[in-house]
Each structure stands twice: as structure tokens, then as C-alpha cells.
Amino acid sequence: MWKHCMSALCVIAGCVVSYSRVYLLYHTVNQIVWGCIFGTMLGLSWFAVAQILLTPFFPFVVTWRVCEFFMIRDSTLIPNIMWFEYTTSRQESRSRSRKMSSNKLQ
Template sequence: MSNYSDVVWSPVSFTHVEYAKGDFFGKILAWMSLLPVFILSGFATHIYFRREIHTIVFFVGIFVNESVNFIIKHIVQEARPIAGHTVLNVEHGWPSSHSQFVWFFISYVILFIYIRSHNNNGIMDMLWKHGMCGLCVVTGCMVSYSRVYLLYHFFNQVLWGFIFGTILGVSWFAITQLLLSPWFPFIVSWKVCEFFMIRDSTLIPNIMWFEYTTSRQESRSRSRKMSSNKLQ
């Protein structure tokens, strides 16, 4: 067996969060700080089961955003706070990757809700949009604050993560909406997309209602066929 006594272990800081023992509020913020991990898991699950090209492009934007953050961090090389965590952070601190990640995601989602999501434009629909966007902003603020409260970042590192994330999120939405979306019908017709059953639902106003009514009609149609076959 190899000798591991001289091995220096390095943590995956993106998923490792510590809080002061007995600090209940800090524990809540520690879980909030893990939101990017949950978002990535949700993306992977949604892409696997839905195969939506728009979601895939959004996911690509997440990686573009993280790549920009990685490059900036290694150019600036600004240190993090010295907080006495049991696991030492070896990554640089400016800008905060958690803050940049979550605000990229939130800025994109807010634009998607107000620009791309079309249901009936009634009062309840507008209340739902405002409520969802408000919830996104509150969540983003909590994730960003958690990085300062738990002493993983200085305030300016989180602030610049917010600035970069918002700029990149808005930019990626504009690229997707204006440049890429018109090509979606053509892209999904490629053989490789047909093989993986990649689809484009961007022209359908309310995809949930469309799928609900379509599946119900198909179920009723098959039920009538089965009944007629039994009578023959």
C-alpha cells in the first residue's frame, strides 16, 4: 500500500461549506451556499428527461460563466479572508464564483420569465411572474450574503461576482434570444439531435398546458380504440 502521510489533500471548495458550531442562522446560510450544486443537479436532470435545446444552451452558458470566473480569479489572484476554517481554501477570492454563478442564473431566469414565458398575461400570471422573480432575487441575496457571513469572501468579492454574473447572464440571454433561437428548428433537425431526441419548444407559449392537453387527448383516443377493439 502506498504511503499517504506526505500527501497534501485539496478540497473541492465549491461544495465544501463550514459554519460556526451552534450558529443556526449560519447553518441555514451554509445550505443556501450550496444552491449552485442543487441548480447543476437540476439542470442535469431536466436535460436528461426533457431534452430541450434551450435548456442545453442555458447550461452551456453556465459553463461559459464559470470559465470566465476561473480566468479572472487566476489573473487577479486576490486572497480570501483568513477565517480559521478547518479546510483551507486554496482558490483565489475575486470575484466570488458562488455569487457570480447564482446571479448569472437569476438574471437569465428573470429575463426568461418576463420575455419568453407567455401564458395568458392575466392578473394571476403577472402576480406569478413578479412573485417568482422576487423569490429569485431574495434567494440570490441570501447566497451572496452567506459567502460574506461565513467568511469565505470579502464584500467586494461578492459584489463583483454579482456584477459579472448579471452582465454575463443578460448577455447570454440576449445571445440566445436574438442569435441562437432562430436556429433552433434547424439544429434539432440534425441527425445527432434526432438520435438523442433533442427538441425545440420555444414556439409553444405554454408548454405545460400543451403537454397536458396533448397527453389527455392521446390517452382518450387510445382508450376509445381499446374499447372498440373489445366490442369487436
């Protein structure tokens, strides 16, 4: 649900900016319409390129030395990245807590 709300908020913000550009006489309505069309086509094209052409190469690219240096990882197969990050950090925290408590006992 929150994704739909955020998408609607972005569309509303774009409409407000477009209105302000026309209101302040920086652009005409025709320029705004063509800008929206061009921006939408460019965005859809980039999405298609990233999804269709680049996504299959992600597992290969993350093995490059520069990607390992910058700790870039492939998370395309994880359906809910927020939940994954949350559970992983909780497990790591518990593991470190156990190690620290066992070191104190020694």
C-alpha cells in the same frame, strides 16, 4: 404572477447566500458586489446570444439525426408550454382509450 414570485424567491435566495458568504468570512463585500455584476452581465449576454443568434437556428438543429435520436424538439413558438403538454397528453390518452375500447369490442 407565479413567475414574478419565483423570480423574487431566486433573488432573495441569492441575497441570503451572499450574506452568508460575507458572514462566514469566505468573501468580502467587494467580492460579492463584483461577483453579482459579473454574473448579471454574463447572464444577460447568454440570454441575448440564445434569443438573438441561436433561436432562428432551432428549426434547423432539431432536424439533425442526433437531435431526433434524443427526441429534442423546438417549442419556441408555443406560448404556454405547460398548457400545450397538458392538452396534448389528454388528447393522446383519449385516443388510446378509444382504440383500446374498440379492440375489446372486436
